[in-house]
Amino acid sequence: MRLLVNSGYVAADVSDGVDAHIRPLSSSVKTVGSHPPPRSAAPGGGAGVEGTSEGGARRVCSVPHTCGDSLEGHSIRRKGATVHVENGLAIGQRIKINRERAGMSRPVLAGLVGKSAEWLKAVENGRLQTPRLSMLLRIAQVLEIEDLAELTGNDHAVPVVVFAGERHAALTEVQAALTDYRIAPRDRQQSAQHLAARLRQAWQIRHSSPDHRTQLGSLLPGLIRDAQSAARTTGPERRTARKLLAGVYQLADFYVAYQPAPELVWMVADRGLHEGYEADDPYVIACSAWSMVQALRDAGRWDEAIGLARDSIDRLTPYVGRGEVSDDWRGIVGALEAEIAYVHARRGRYGDAWAWWERADEVARRLGPAYRHVQTSFSVPVMAAHAVTLGVELRRSGEALRAAEGIEAGRIVSVPRRSRHFIEVAQACTQQGDSRAAYEWLVRSERTAPETIRYNGFAREMVLELMKSPPAGLRGEVRELGHRVGVAA
Template sequence: MSEDVTPDPYADPLRFGQRTQILRERRGMTQAQLADLVGISPHTLRKIENGQQKSPGLDMVMRIAEALRVRDLADLTGRLDARVDLFVGPGHPRLGAVKAAVDSFPLTSNVDPPPIAHLEARLHAAWRERHASRNHREAIGRLLPDLIRDAQALVRHADSAAERRRAQALLAETYSLSQFFIAYQPDSSLLWRVAERGMVAAQESEDPHTIGVASWLLAQAHRDSGQRHFDAADAVNREAVGFLNPLLPDAGDDVLAIAGALEFELGYTAARRRETGTAWRHWEKAREMAERLPPDYFHPVTSFSRAVMGAHAVTVAVELHQGGESVRQAARADQSVIKSRPRRARHRIEEARGYQLDNQPDTALASLEKAFEAAPETIRYNGYARVILLEEVESTRAPRRRRAADLAARIGILAA
């Protein structure tokens, strides 16, 4: 191999430190940035990468895997017997049918479009089922192929500009629902197609709320692609916030809620960057917007509401690696009830991350058990939950090890 060719950590038998360096550089991260994210000094990380210090223990391996968004633990460790997907869950049985519906663009079709009101009612029912179901991907995956087909047909057969805009809004909403199904599954290109098509349809609709929702989802797709895409996530968020702000004095609840959700997303990305003041400032502004909503209001897409702000505070503290603060925020958040099962499960996972940061692994496992009870499919596809469980199945304490192994088996991550 030529000396100027970067080794491929997926093909060459490299040591742990070399793999860490290559994967870090591919993420566009400096040693100082990665060291800060995992809680060690740049000097220590340099010694790990140079092979001057032996490979770290499982806890540090997991932290590095989380910071680098490594999908398969074997890519970092080089151990082919340790293949475990971390941030991408197993492909859902209905993924193929959803993908086929997304990718299908028939130039001629004998599909008669449903009445607009009929499709609106079906989408409303689909969102309601998503929030109420323990296995929400199964619930909406069953509905999506027909919804996608009919929404596309509505756009094709629209008879007027006004009808076309309404149809585009429904198509954008259908793509939004699709993105919740596709997220964290092994087809990132499909996720991007859905996010971008949703944004195009939203812009064609000219509806502020629809544009806000599509922006919220597109920004998340950028942010979850890694640190190099944080600027793109912020750009989408800021553009949408700037678009909606002039409308807020007279806005209805849905527009106000999506503006608040976008405001929080700016704080979430800032927390990922470890920008403490900026993160909490955006959270506070989002909280003020939530207080303008009715007490029982719940946004059907983003879950934005008064009740969810406590869960958002836990997320900010966790991303800032403030273990004690995340535990305090978790205690406050428990005073509110989040209506959505998958959003409740997501909150319990964030809570577990906080307890893990605060060196309370047994309480972290209890939170993951609550997440599983609320929505098994949420925890099954969540990389952070997998990291915690894989760490605790190696615990030196037998009761904790058994408890973690039992939950991991029920989720399905130890089957391989």
């Protein structure tokens, strides 16, 4: 008996981007593994790949799924405890039993997964359809259930960690910096000029490092604390400091994506927007909105994502025609248009997706082949890679592979984004049932940036499936790839 996903979708790169963000895996029905975990769970919204960031997906399952066969009783493994669950229970009932046995009230659990108590009550009572897999993963994590099958009733173990990914070694330190709420500024303040130089260097390191997550993990704690301290001061530099702090949060978004702490995704996205509004800077607001749009998209909050993106574009429109603003103002407009295309593709709206892609591509071409927006990687080469993304999302694998043929991957400057591109080509191959080609593209991704594939839910799912059914003659090679990526069959 298996949990069936009749959409064939999986969730997981911002845009590798956040290496950003959820995509179809194959045309065939998959087991529960078809949906890697959310980049985040949306507060107050629907349940929801690196990026989306870099203009890509990061993140949360958006397509309904159904459960196959009947639900049978078995024991729940929860951090050293074993609890029996009765036969024949629906998933909502299983959630309720586990919640009550954990001593957690309905409002508390709902709040921890970004939902209302009324929503959770309706799920538990069967008045709402079964939550998407991304949300089931989040519920399992909050209830400290190590095997997702304990909620779904699947007889076969489905370790949450396989799809939720690993906790990076520096996550605790980054989280501590984000929640350092000291009000008094530090004795020795760094100048805005010095903070700006550190932020520029951090972006450069992030885009050029195969171990980009580890590099950010070492840089972010100090950068976050210093930028937060600078923004709490008074004086002429405060507005500049707020802009820089927003930029630090935009950078942190790439680190917290695909980590088992989805609340941090919403935290940094919301804080970035707040600092942009406080600085009263339309460009900073738009850059922060780009991060929030991805979180909303991966949570399935389509209209909100599109609305925020369009509003941000409208704010910039009066400025982009002026010669005195930098090309980055036009670049973020194109990046937001590409995000709108991505949302439409996730929804399965072919015409709208490509119409917005064409608008974004036109912006990229006007900016020229040498232009690249640092935060989003928006550029001519990345727009070509976005064509692959749309093909995969729309389940037009042939179109995705044809688009990939015309891409010179070396022109994608960002190493994590390039690695994510290879993962998306592997997804297209998987959709066509070509496991050997999928393996080869995953190897290219791993060689390009090991820390992209290691934390990307789509990639981890594909590696797991390859380990179960390896291409002829490649069993050993696939097993080795799985060990390097951190996936055990």
